[in-house]
Amino acid sequence: FQGMNNQYVRREVFCRNTCDELKRFWEREIGKQTYYRESEEHRLGRSALGKLREEWKQKLETKLRLWNNSDETEKRANVGQELH
16 A cells, blocks of 8 residues: 555545445345245235135136036037937
8 A cells, every 4th residue: 555645545445344334234125125025925825815815716616617517518408409
């Protein structure tokens, strides 16, 4: 540092300290956001809403399957009547 002007040395030290502080700040922010996201995912995982949605989805799929099967049975019956 002997041949350097004092203003440059101070700026380098200031930048190094500031960069470390900024890095720590953003690491803390990222850590907080990660914690909040994981907490929310955990909360939603325990929620009854997901289970209810899955139950309704299964009921609807069952009804659609029955409806499609009854439609096919009716079509077969109509084709059989037309042949006779």
